[in-house]
Amino acid sequence: MSFQAYLDTIERNTGKTPADFRALAATRGLTSEGGITPGVKATEVTDWLKADFGLGHGHAMAIYALLKGMKKEGDA
Template sequence: MSFQAYIDNIQKKTGKTPEDFKKLAEEKGFVSSGQVVVKATQITDWLKKEFELGHGHAMAIYASLKGKTS
């Protein structure tokens, strides 16, 4: 599955874009000044619990928070 397909599926499931997740991550203190400041596990655990994402989809959001766009 391509990175964009992961992002598209996440948006369909949650109604949230990568930018929405970035704002939420900033509110949680996971992202500061545009930089991820916690370990990937903290972010993926949050996404799995709160949004019921699978590991691969949670990692796609983590990658988008780190600046990956494709």
Template sequence: MSFQAYLDTIKQKTGKGPEELQVLADAKGFSEAGRLKPGVKAGQIVDWLKSDFDLGHGHAMAIYALLTGKKKPGD
């Protein structure tokens, strides 16, 4: 599955696109300007997305990759 396919599935499930999730991560204090803050661990992002959006581990890790800058929409 491509990274973009993960993002598409996340949008279908949550109604939120990558940019919206980056804004929400900023509001939660996990990131700043859509980039993960130092010291924030993958488990924190996974727990948040599982709790608030009922995402599975793989899809939550896709958002973590987005927030770290390792992946971007279209990858």
């Protein structure tokens, strides 16, 4: 499954776009200046996504990778 397919599935299941997740993460203080806020661990982000949006671990990690800047929309 491509990275974009993960994002498409997440949007279909949650109604949230990558931009929505970026904005939500920023309001929670998880991101700053286009990346993960220093000191924020992947577990903190994935636990939030699992609890609030019902994402599985793989899909939560995809959003983490997006927020961290490791991946971007349209990546294979």
